[in-house]
Amino acid sequence: MTTHLSKITLFSIMKFPTFKLEEYFSHSEFKASYLMGSSDAESFSLQEILALADDDTRSIWETLRLGYTEVQGSPLLRNEIAHLYPGLQADNILCFAGGEEAIFCTFLSLLNKETHAIVVTPCYQSLHTLALSFAGSVTTIALDEAQGWKLDLDKVKDAIRPNTTLIIFNSPNNPTGALLNEDEVKNLIDIASSHDIYIFSDEAYRLLGRSSLTWDAPVASLYPKAISLSVMSKAFGMAGLRIGWIATQNKELLKSIEFTKHYTSICNSGLSEVVSLIALRAKDIVLKRNCEIIDNNLSILDNFFGDNHTRFSWVHPSGGCVGLVTFNIATPIDIFAQELLDNTGVLIIPGSIFDIEGNTFRIGFGRKNFPEALEKFETYVNRYAKESSYS
Structure with missing residues (x-):
């Protein structure tokens, strides 16, 4: 028991670094209309x-x-x-x-x-x-x-x-x-x-x-x-x-x-x-519903990435409801993500949150409204391409 007490005492004087993901969510999650970067399945x-x-x-x-x-x-x-x-x-x-x-x-x-x-x-x-x-x-x-x-x-x-x-x-x-x-x-x-x-x-x-x-x-x-x-x-x-x-x-x-x-x-x-x-x-009923949502959303995503292969690339996720996307864009992804949220209410998670370099972002496809979110995302990306040097 002494060991545990000493560890707790040590913890009391520790300083933890900013939790980047939770800080990002605390600022943006409840302002967003579409959580296209969320990492959980559709709630009940x-x-x-x-x-x-x-x-x-x-x-x-x-x-x-x-x-x-x-x-x-x-x-x-x-x-x-x-x-x-x-x-x-x-x-x-x-x-x-x-x-x-x-x-x-x-x-x-x-x-x-x-x-x-x-x-x-x-x-x-x-x-x-x-x-x-x-x-x-x-x-x-x-x-x-x-x-x-x-x-x-x-x-x-x-x-x-x-x-x-x-x-x-x-x-x-x-x-x-x-x-x-x-x-x-x-x-x-x-x-x-x-x-x-x-x-x-x-x-x-x-x-x-x-x-x-x-x-x-x-x-x-x-x-x-x-x-x-x-x-x-x-x-x-x-x-x-x-x-x-x-x-x-x-x-x-x-x-x-x-x-x-x-x-x-x-x-x-x-x-x-x-x-x-x-x-x-x-659990069989709960998981069946959630996995069927992912079936539908992954099918839509496969078509989206096929149509936009010059703009985006990713390794198809093997499990779960998230994936990491690389975006061929000159604008830093953190800036783009903020502009996307401000203009459309769509939230993605920049790869920098996970200490990943380059223009990457996490996409989450476990929600029922994902198709609508993706449509708004695509519309914004198309408009962004016309208004900038990005193509």
Whole structure:
């Protein structure tokens, strides 16, 4: 317990860099009419989700008292989440108030100034920033765009040091949409296992993608020292619930991370836990709707990029609902993005937010109104081309 207290004391004097993506959203997200850079699936109304409740969960909802909940998360909820992880049970799951808290508590529990971490980039900023904050040193391994955003496993091997504690990656990847295949995951596990290293696998977009996509087992089911992260925010389209979780075979580690959670949220919202339980029991219906939206939007995007191949290029995303687009334009993408928002209400995310050089931007295609947003985007781009030297 002393270790955790000392880490919390250290955190109290830490200064974190600006969280570029969250700062960008705080200024622009709720001013935009069209979130064409969003990274989550179409949301649901509370009424829609409650309509999916079975007799058991409806009774739980109607009789819910607004007291404290269990630190680990509702046993019923953890049991339902465990169904997503073959071989794992409810006591292999720890719930949080969103994925961000799960990342924070896990990294604070695993990393210290004597440790080294490896982070695959580009990624959600906290995966990198918090590793830098808590570990003594961090090595980044960039996905290779020329190879379809492929992870070079030889670079991962070469980056390992005697004090390497954790390998951190995100699949499907945000912002590229890249997905590690079964062989790549197996080889990464072999590398980690041979050096007794933990793996943190951000799987927030797992189960979201084309309807035809088949999913391999989550990493937590495959390796005793793996931690899989997921949330209700992305694939399930329920970001407002603020429910996330980690899954791991390592119960001792899970208890350590739980101690850290005592200093953050302590416990989750009971209301959110029940709604999450309802949604997870109806996951086939929820995910089917969201993946069908992506089927439609990807088809429209393929046609758009085919018609505009001299202006735009991208590596077709393998999973999730985001992709990284390169824009052949002289104007810096940050300036263009602001002008686009001001003139059309369409929001895209400049690649600079992810520390990616060049005129790139993240596009999100998980929303129902994406076709309308893309139409407004194309109209603006065509007008922009006529009024500038860009062509």
